[in-house]
Amino acid sequence: MARTSPSPADRRLIDLAAQYGVEVSARHLERWRSRPNPLLPAHQRDYPGRPLGGSSSTADEQLVALVVWLARNRRQGADRGHLALRAFGAGLPVPEETVRHAFARPAEDLAKQLRRGFGPLPVDGDLQEWVYDGAADLVGTKERRPTAVQRRVQAIDRQVLATPDLAPGWQFAAELDPGAAKAEPLGRTDFLFQSAITAMAGPGEMAPDTIARAARGLVADGAPQWAAHLLETDPRDPLAALAAAPLHQLPGLPADSIANHLYTVAQAAPIERLQAAWTAAGEIAAWAETSCAAVEAELAAGQPAEATEQWATGMISGASRTFLLTGLAEPNPTPAEQTVTAVQLIFMADAFNTTLAETDDDGREAMRRLAPPFLLSLLTVG
Secondary structure, eight states: OOSEEEESHHHHHHHHHHHOOOOHHHHHHHHHOOOOSSSOOOOOOEEOTTTTTOOEEEOGGGHHHHHHHHHHHTTOOOOOHHHHHHHHHHHHOOOOOHHHHHHHHHHHHHHHHHHHOOOOOOOOSSSHHHHHEEEHHHHHHOOOOOOOOHHHHHHHHHHHHHGGGGHHHHHHHHOTTGGGOOOOOOOOHHHHHHOOOHHHGGGGGSSSHHHHHHHHHOOOOTOOEEEEEEEEHSOOOGGGGOOOOOOOOOOTOTOOOOOHHHHHHHHHSSSHHHHHHHHHHHHHHHHHHHHHHHHHHHHHHTTTOOOHHHHHHHHOTTTTTHHHHHHOOOOSSSHHHHHHHHHHHHHHHHHHHHHHHSHHHHHHHHHHHHOOOHHHHSSSSO
16 A cells, blocks of 8 residues: 655655656555566665664656656556566666566466476376377367468569579579478478477477478478578587576476576576567567568569568578568567567577577678578677
């Protein structure tokens, strides 16, 4: 319950907020500071050196912007975590514990879905067999039809593959990936099956050849893909960067579960990195739509140019295809959707950075050119 008389520091916050035309009460401030997951940090305390001790609160004027924002964005029944994420995304000083809790929710929700879908971990018996059986029961065998977003992207892929001006480039790419014509991409149902296995058991459960088939399944059939070719032929472990067990664990899951990896990102990533990832995730929808619209316009005019060439490069490298599909499927992402994407971006970027640390300057330059703009802020490319 709010105090009958606000502290001098709270009174100053209320008065400063009023200068912005915002009415804030002591009860509002108390509610925003309430635990768990406070939206408003407590005032810093100063100690005036009284002989018997004691302290007094001082209004931190940096909090005024947050108080004004909360007052303008409060809504009955609004999700507290989503409110915290939006304020954090706006650069406001939301308490770190609240920010991390909000970023951890997607991993916690995924863990609940996995426990519900797979059931309790087996005490005895073959864990791998249990995972595969559970994934099969979850996904079923019925082949999924492509979504409207997937059909749009596939249509662009086919047109770009058939563009006469790009024929020399495609010939060169085909020489780099000679197995593309005979490759067997994962179908949508098989992709979901493998995704369920990986979500529960961890990335180490997916063989390089399966990852290559999954990557090929995201582009038009027969398209050469250099990343897939490397996965199929390079003897090095492509998942070595993810070999370490996640530091933070959720109950009822294998240690290497993707949910634990994402939970560790939320709990351990520097707060500045979470902020950068949130901003990057918010840029994906516009980037995806702009990329599609630009290449569609060039193809419709019969004048393939920079956008078409960039699209072809993206098909060959495959680095950004999953985020292209995400951006098109979520044109106006909710805070929950943006949080999922932000955590996935850090997870992917951390794996890339581990590899880049052992890469020469040419490799880092290639990543700088191939990575989509929203991902560059999270990569160590010099």
